[in-house]
Amino acid sequence: MYIQMGHILKTLFARPYGGLVNFKLGTMLLMASGLLLAACGAPASSEAGSTTTNSQTASTAGPSPSSTPSPTSTGPARNARGNLPKKIGEVAAAGGSTIDSSTLRFKVTSIEPITCDAPYAQQPVGIALAVALDVETTADFKGAVSVNGVPEMTSFSAYHWKGYTPTGTRMNQVDTIASQNCVADTTRLLPSSLGKGEKASGIVILEVTTPTGTIAYDGAGMVSSGWEWEYPAR
Known part of the structure; x- marks a missing residue:
């Protein structure tokens, strides 16, 4: 040319x-x-060139993240409320990096409806639930509650619990007058507070609004989130 x-x-x-x-x-x-x-x-523009570039970009971008919650290196998976779901008899713990090294260990052994039989007991508007617990603390335990001037205690009283309906709506209150004065035999109740080096077993009574749902314990200040159990117990 x-x-x-x-x-x-x-x-x-x-x-x-x-x-x-x-x-x-x-x-x-x-x-x-x-x-x-x-x-x-001049270099020619082509769909093949664009396709090659896009294909290379896609191959190096990696898989899209999954929306399914999964355990991470920082601990087990938590639900949308930030709590750890637990089953009946499963150990929960705080105050350590592992369950074995924790200074507080406990488990819910049953969740059952209960009839309030205390003299002059106010009958619940909803349903009274008896949550049975086994709790143990070590000699190094340091709770976040002060009771009668004694620091570093913890508590499993109804004040530290919440209730949720099957649709996830939070119940306004589970620590009601009816739950506080429900049973005639008060020796069945878990102590209202616990310190270091103690073991205890007993029930905590909550008043819930639905026959099925979820109850949650907030850890009484020891942790930033808590634990949850479905009821009826599974």
């Missing part, structure tokens, strides 16, 4: 048309040749 264009220009300028005419024609041909050369030399 370069040889042919040079030959044309040489012939044009050699003919007797006059310098100005020949110059104008030559200039036009040079401009046209420049456009042709530019068109031939």
Whole structure:
């Protein structure tokens, strides 16, 4: 192509048309040749090139993250409320990096409806639940509750519990007058507070509004979140 264009220009300028005419024609041909050369030399755009680039980007981007909650290196998976779901008889713990090293260990052994039989007991508007617990603290335990001026205690009283309906709606209150004065035999009740180096078993009574749902214990200040159990017990 370069040889042919040079030959044309040489012939044009050699003919007797006059310098100005020949110059104008030559200039036009040079401009046209420049456009042709530019068109031939420019890289072509292609869908294949775009596809290759997108394919490489997609292959290095990695899989999309899953929306399913899963355990992480910082601990077991928590639910949307930030609590750890537990089953009946499953150990829960606080005050340590593992269950074995924890200074507080406990488990819910049953969740059952209970009839309030205390003299002059106010009958619950909803349903009274007896939550049975086994609790143990070590000699190094340091709770976050002060009781009668004694620091570093903990409590499982109804005040530290919450209730949720099957749709996830929080119950306004589970620590009611009916739950506080429900049973005639108060020796069945878990102590209202516990310190270091203690073991205890007993029930905590909650008043819930639905026959099925979830109850949650907030840890009485020892942890930033808590634990949950479904009822009826499973």
